[in-house]
Structure formats: C-alpha cells, structure tokens
C-alpha cells in the first residue's frame with residue numbers, strides 16, 4: 198500500500214482508504230471483519246460521520262485495542278457551536294477514543310458558510326476541541342463546487358482537509374482543489390465510484406490516484422471482500438494508459454452528468470419513495486443486463502417511482518440539481534409502475 202502525507206496535517210494515509218457509509222447497512226461482527234482487513238492491508242484512514250447512523254458505534258467497537266493503528270476521521274452536520282460541541286463528544290464516545298484525528302463540517306452548502314465560520318458557529322467548537330486535544334485537525338466536506346470555492350477562498354488558512362466528489366465523471370471541483378492543494382490543504386476524494394455508477398472500480402480508483410490532484414480516495418466498503426478488492430486494485434496503480442483514457446471517455450459519454458450519486462440528501466420524500474434506490478434499480482435493469490433481478494427488487498419496494506406526485510420537495514435538496522421528477526418518470530417507464 199502506498200502512503201501520502203495529508204497536506205499540512207502531516208498525517209500519513211493510505212492512498213486507498215475507507216469510507217464508512219456502508220457500515221450502517223452492516224452489523225458489529227461484519228464491521229470487525231472489515232476493520233481486520235483494513236489493518237491487514239494497512240488501509241489506515243477511516244472516515245465516518247455522525248449522520249451514518251450506527252457507523253461510528255460499530256467502528257468504535259471494532260477499533261478497541263487497535264485505535265492507534267488508524268487515522269480516525271468523522272464529521273457532523275451541526276452548524277452552531279453548541280450542537281457541534283455536543284456532536285464531538287458523542288463521536289468521541291461512539292468511537293471509544295479520547296481523540297479524533299480529523300473532524301469535519303459535513304456537507305456544508307454555500308448559504309451556511311458564514312454561519313459556520315462566524316461568531317457562535319460550529320467552527321468555534323472545532324477550534325476549542327482542537328486546543329483541548331480532543332480533535333487533531335479540522336476539515337470540511339461539500340457537494341457543491343460553489344461552496345467548496347467559497348470555503349477555500351475565505352477560510353483556506355484554517356481548513357486542513359477538504360473532502361469533495363472526484364471521479365472519472367465528476368471534475369467540477371478541479372480548479373478549487375488545485376488551489377486547496379497549493380495552500381497545503383489535504384484533498385480527499387469522496388464518491389470515487391460516482392455513487393455506484395462506475396462499474397470498473399479498478400479503473401475508477403486508478404484514475405483518482407493518477408490524477409495527482411487528490412491525496413487519497415475513500416471508497417465505501419461494507420464487507421471484507423470489498424476491502425480485498427480495493428486493496429488489490431491499489432497494487433496496480435500507475436500512469437493511465439491510452440486504453441484507460443479511452444475507457445474513461447466512453448464512460449463519460451454513457452453517463453453524462455445527470456446521474457444520482459446516492460448521497461441521500463433528497464430524503465425524505467413525503468410519499469415514502471426511496472429515490473436513490475429507484476434510480477439504482479433502473480440502472481441495473483438498463484445498463485447491467487439485470488432486468489429480472491432488478492424488477493424483482495423494484496417490485497419488493499413499498500413505494501415506486503410511479504407514485505411520485507411531482508411536489509418537487511426532493512429537487513430543492515439535491516446538491517446536484519438533478520431533475521428528479523423527470524428521472525423518476527423514466528424509472529416508472531422502465532418498470533411500468
């Protein structure tokens with residue numbers, strides 16, 4: 198496994214590290230097996246979040262006795278000082294540790310930046326926790342290129358890590374990520390597989406490693422087999438070949454920009470529709486030749502794309518401004534309901 202220094206934090210992290218979203222669909226025993234594999238391969242950066250339901254707790258239990266072998270990162274959606282101070286303490290308790298290496302503001306939209314970094318904002322709680330030794334380094338995560346640009350421009354002197362989507366089909370943050378790197382801010386690629394839309398995970402991870410733009414990527418991993426798979430991919434990193442570049446171009450042509458990243462920010466739908474799950478099943482049916490498999494799972498879901506009443510509430514929350522209503526109508530056409 199190759200390691201890189203995470204900018205001005207000085208932390209040394211594995212180029213392919215661990216994203217903890219899938220842990221919330223897992224259990225304590227499986228989480229321990231995943232962490233065993235991470236330790237075996239030296240994939241030492243673990244990212245989770247207050248918002249990933251049980252992820253912090255399961256990871257905390259799995260890290261008992263080996264906490265110091267890992268760099269622990271988590272994040273909170275808190276925007277004010279008091280809530281952030283509470284969340285930091287909850288994270289420390291859940292992760293069963295007295296210090297978290299990287300604590301991040303989770304998915305900060307442009308309109309909340311001034312609040313978070315202003316008086317009484319969440320950043321104050323993070324700085325106090327850092328002084329108290331409860332937190333090592335402070336970072337931000339975002340889904341919007343405008344938000345990332347504003348944060349780096351206004352607060353790049355304070356921010357130590359940024360986490361942003363970057364992959365074969367998403368380059369909207371490139372200019373700001375270059376600026377961040379020049380400021381010594383560590384760059385962490387979230388959504389390396391574009392929310393599950395990229396089938397060729399070896400190429401997807403190699404692409405990010407070869408970019409020179411992102412220090413590490415953190416694919417979500419929910420099973421020991423997925424850790425094996427990603428660790429094996431990291432063994433074959435190197436410059437992109439012409440064949441790789443041609444494949445990337447073909448993927449870009451096929452996917453375009455209007456695809457769901459499965460971030461879940463559009464929820465809740467008042468009609469109970471699991472929006473990303475509907476898109477996922479349609480993708481399986483359309484792209485991967487799994488029509489029968491996908492239809493069975495689609496039929497088993499309690500609410501389908503066809504029950505969308507077009508209220509538009511979800512679209513206001515989608516950070517990628519997807520035309521969810523139109524996209525759901527297409528899904529309903531695929532499955533006929």
Ligand code: SF4
Nearest residue numbers: 466505506508509511
């Ligand atoms: S537009 Fe449709 S999917 Fe979106 S919140 Fe309204 S009912 Fe749900």
Ligand code: SF4
Nearest residue numbers: 457458460461463515
């Ligand atoms: S529709 Fe938008 S907000 Fe909802 S999961 Fe997909 S990308 Fe995220």
